[in-house]
Amino acid sequence: MIMTKNDILLDKTTFETFTQEEYMVMKSDLLQPVQKIGTWGKVWIGFLITICLLGIYAYYIQESKSKYVTVSLRDYTMWGVYISNFVFFVALSLIGVLMSAVLKLTHFEWYRPLSRIAEIIAVAAIMLAGVSIVAAMGRPDRLHFLLLHGRIQSPIVWDIIVIMTYLVTSLILLFIPLIPSLSTCKNHLTGKPKWQMKMYEILSFGWEGTAEQWKILKKSMKILTVLVIPLGVSIHTVTAWLFATTLRAEWDSTNFGAYFVSGAFLLGVAGMVVAVFVIRKAYNLEKYLTEMHFDKLGQALVLMSFIYIYFNINEYLVPAYKMSGLHANHLLSLFTGEEAFFYWSVILFGMVIPGILPLFPKMRKPLPLFIITIGVVIAAWFKRYLIVIPGLAHPYLPIQDVPNSWKHYSPSLVEMTIVAATFAAMLLIVTLFSRFFPIISVWEVAEGKLEGKDEIINYK
Amino acid sequence: MKNVNEESSRRNFLKIGLMSGGAVIAGASIVKALANEEPKKTGEMVKVLTADGKMVEVDSSMINHPSEQVLKEHAIREGIAGKKFIMVIDLARCANERKCIEGCQSMHGMLAPIEYIKVKRMQDSELAAPYWFPQTCYQCDNPPCTKVCPVDATFKRTDGIVVVDSERCIGCKFCMAACPYSARTFNFGRPEQIAFTEAHKTDQDKCCTSPSTEGTVSKCDFCPESAAKGILPSCVTECPNGTIFFGDELEDAVTNGEETFRLSELLQKRAGYRQFEELGTKPRVYYLPPVNRQFPFEEATEVHNQAE
Numbered sequence: 001m002i003m004t005k006n007d008i009l010l011d012k013t014t015f016e017t018f019t020q021e022e023y024m025v026m027k028s029d030l031l032q033p034v035q036k037i038g039t040w041g042k043v044w045i046g047f048l049i050t051i052c053l054l055g056i057y058a059y060y061i062q063e064s065k066s067k068y069v070t071v072s073l074r075d076y077t078m079w080g081v082y083i084s085n086f087v088f089f090v091a092l093s094l095i096g097v098l099m100s101a102v103l104k105l106t107h108f109e110w111y112r113p114l115s116r117i118a119e120i121i122a123v124a125a126i127m128l129a130g131v132s133i134v135a136a137m138g139r140p141d142r143l144h145f146l147l148l149h150g151r152i153q154s155p156i157v158w159d160i161i162v163i164m165t166y167l168v169t170s171l172i173l174l175f176i177p178l179i180p181s182l183s184t185c186k187n188h189l190t191g192k193p194k195w196q197m198k199m200y201e202i203l204s205f206g207w208e209g210t211a212e213q214w215k216i217l218k219k220s221m222k223i224l225t226v227l228v229i230p231l232g233v234s235i236h237t238v239t240a241w242l243f244a245t246t247l248r249a250e251w252d253s254t255n256f257g258a259y260f261v262s263g264a265f266l267l268g269v270a271g272m273v274v275a276v277f278v279i280r281k282a283y284n285l286e287k288y289l290t291e292m293h294f295d296k297l298g299q300a301l302v303l304m305s306f307i308y309i310y311f312n313i314n315e316y317l318v319p320a321y322k323m324s325g326l327h328a329n330h331l332l333s334l335f336t337g338e339e340a341f342f343y344w345s346v347i348l349f350g351m352v353i354p355g356i357l358p359l360f361p362k363m364r365k366p367l368p369l370f371i372i373t374i375g376v377v378i379a380a381w382f383k384r385y386l387i388v389i390p391g392l393a394h395p396y397l398p399i400q401d402v403p404n405s406w407k408h409y410s411p412s413l414v415e416m417t418i419v420a421a422t423f424a425a426m427l428l429i430v431t432l433f434s435r436f437f438p439i440i441s442v443w444e445v446a447e448g449k450l451e452g453k454d455e456i457i458n459y460k
Numbered sequence: 461m462k463n464v465n466e467e468s469s470r471r472n473f474l475k476i477g478l479m480s481g482g483a484v485i486a487g488a489s490i491v492k493a494l495a496n497e498e499p500k501k502t503g504e505m506v507k508v509l510t511a512d513g514k515m516v517e518v519d520s521s522m523i524n525h526p527s528e529q530v531l532k533e534h535a536i537r538e539g540i541a542g543k544k545f546i547m548v549i550d551l552a553r554c555a556n557e558r559k560c561i562e563g564c565q566s567m568h569g570m571l572a573p574i575e576y577i578k579v580k581r582m583q584d585s586e587l588a589a590p591y592w593f594p595q596t597c598y599q600c601d602n603p604p605c606t607k608v609c610p611v612d613a614t615f616k617r618t619d620g621i622v623v624v625d626s627e628r629c630i631g632c633k634f635c636m637a638a639c640p641y642s643a644r645t646f647n648f649g650r651p652e653q654i655a656f657t658e659a660h661k662t663d664q665d666k667c668c669t670s671p672s673t674e675g676t677v678s679k680c681d682f683c684p685e686s687a688a689k690g691i692l693p694s695c696v697t698e699c700p701n702g703t704i705f706f707g708d709e710l711e712d713a714v715t716n717g718e719e720t721f722r723l724s725e726l727l728q729k730r731a732g733y734r735q736f737e738e739l740g741t742k743p744r745v746y747y748l749p750p751v752n753r754q755f756p757f758e759e760a761t762e763v764h765n766q767a768e
């Protein structure tokens with residue numbers, strides 16, 4: 001009987017070919033961050049926990065004192081940084097769709113070491129999106145009303161449904177390929193506390209790596225991978241609809257769904273570069289996260305920037321050409337008015353630079369690309385700010401005879417602390433995950449190697 | 461606290477109940493009779509107008525006046541049966557005296573800068589004359605605000621009023637984003653406001669459909685409690701110039717307490733219009749254009765809501 005590659009993979013006995021010397025090296029490389037947490041690693045975790053605690057304290061202040069005092073939201077700008085932060089995190093969570101599902105299905109083999117990083121960022125981001133929304137609520141104690149009295153015609157309810165589905169799917173998609181890694185952890189980690197070993201044992205669900213088990217694993221991964229793409233696109237489209245379903249001129253756009261999704265993909269690539277750069281440096285994984293990855297991600301960055309620029313032209317320049325009375329105030333405040341500095345910086349750092357610089361191979365080296373993408377991530381956050389807040393500041397009927405704080409929104413200390421804490425919490429989730437589980441999927445990389453896809457780890 | 465204007469309420473405005481099918485004009489002071497009780501003769505005679513325009517005298521017990529109890533229980537979600545409340549604002553009469561704002565604030569127990577009714581300076585173009593523009597919640601017939609509410613905390617009632625149930629509202633503020641007229645306000649728990657609300661918790665003369673509570677949305681509600689008792693909304697009775705007319709679309713009549721007009725005629729003759737008709741929200745508030753002004757336009761000389 002002639003065995004195909006797949007059979008080899010599925011066959012338990014041949015699976016043992018993984019445990020050759022080279023594979024052992026790979027394993028210990030990838031288990032390294034889990035095996036030992038250095039001083040700096042601990043300092044970093046401590047730092048993140050501190051910010052999270054500050055955020056919890058800020059939230060306590062916000063809820064126990066008058067929101068009129070602790071938060072700068074007022075009747076006209078009643079949605080502030082919490083909502084723009086929510087949109088940012090929903091956008092970031094699309095990283096899982098792009099960097100793991102799309103690449104996987106289109107057989108871009110270099111996805112292998114990236115997929116788990118992308119999945120954990122996606123899961124963390126979607127959780128923090130939920131936290132941002134609760135922070136924005138006037139009555140968080142009535143959160144359960146959404147279940148008791150939820151009405152399907154409200155876009156908020158659609159958003160909750162798709163976000164929950166996406167979260168669960170992403171969690172499963174993160175967990176399933178983790179099972180073989182868990183048994184690797186169980187067998188190869190030493191000197192870990194008992195509970196941790198027990199956790200690996202329980203979570204690996206008696207994984208033995210039999211052909212049958214591999215088959216089920218692959219099949220369920222495939223189904224989920226296909227499923228997660230439409231889900232990801234819908235969470236961000238529905239989030240765009242939270243704005244587009246209102247009658248406000250600046251949000252009243254049929255372009256909004258696609259505009260948001262394309263922005264999310266750009267943010268996804270940029271977030272990936274940042275994550276890969278940091279993880280690679282911190283955990284000495286240069287062998288697995290290679291310059292090739294930066295090269296490819298740099299190219300993806302250019303593509304996504306241009307797509308995003310395209311939708312931005314549709315969103316801003318077409319109405320600007322007409323300058324109808326309904327749009328004029330809003331557009332002019334962005335182009336030349338109050339928000340112009342932000343607006344043009346976002347265009348420059350968030351679209352033009354990532355669209356042009358990485359065209360040059362030198363700029364696709366790790367460090368330059370890292371610097372470019374840091375700019376993109378920051379610009380992406382402000383982009384969401386610019387969509388939400390100035391959009392509220394120009395209603396149809398003029399704002400007159402109100403206190404000054406009602407006219408100009410600038411986030412209060414409490415709001416900024418909570419936003420900072422959501423970022424810290426996201427980084428904390430990713431960091432802790434990478435300290436308990438191999439952040440690069442050992443078996444997926446090994447599988448690629450076994451199938452002769454050397455480019456994954458031996459670039460150049 | 462300002463007491464409701466008894467004079468104007470006595471003055472023919474709403475049909476409170478139907479007796480033998482005729483439109484009845486009645487006052488709030490009429491002795492109430494519970495609908496399910498055998499009416500006892502009170503001996504007090506009241507004049508009522510029948511459908512064909514005749515004035516007749518009947519015993520007050522014959523008038524089907526909803527009791528306080530029934531009013532409380534008319535469940536804020538249902539609305540007052542057989543009514544379609546409507547408002548007409550005559551821009552030619554507004555002189556920015558802000559009495560409607562004050563009356564409303566005291567009726568609803570809200571402190572400045574929260575205004576359920578606002579008066580805005582509008583100028584449609586450079587050459588056009590400026591005018592004062594009182595603005596309430598328009599109680600839209602196709603309300604974009606109620607559509608988006610995730611928990612059914614804001615809804616359209618059968619009597620045309622859009623109400624917020626502050627016991628239900630989760631404070632997501634989506635309805636505020638959805639209202640194109642910025643008619644809704646949010647109770648951010650301004651300390652002065654909270655203290656005031658607490659101090660006047662038990663006041664009986666307030667409109668209390670669903671009083672504003674911290675962390676929820678509130679807005680103009682056409683004072684349905686008063687309407688059920690046959691009393692005009694505060695903004696109507698407080699306006700010294702009779703700018704605001706209130707009434708029932710089914711009855712085809714609106715009044716400002718002094719004058720009563722046939723709604724359809726008024727809108728036709730005076731070219732009534734609704735703000736931003738093109739948005740398709742179908743407001744229940746009509747405007748009469750600012751022509752033949754009763755007062756010359758004067759710029760406001762003071763700012764009112766400067767205090768944070």
Ligand code: SF4
Nearest residue numbers: 597598599600605639
């Ligand atoms: S004016 Fe605004 S709040 Fe009032 S019913 Fe219309 S959309 Fe709703």
Ligand code: SF4
Nearest residue numbers: 609629630632633635
């Ligand atoms: S703020 Fe309250 S009334 Fe408005 S949409 Fe949210 S839950 Fe409904």
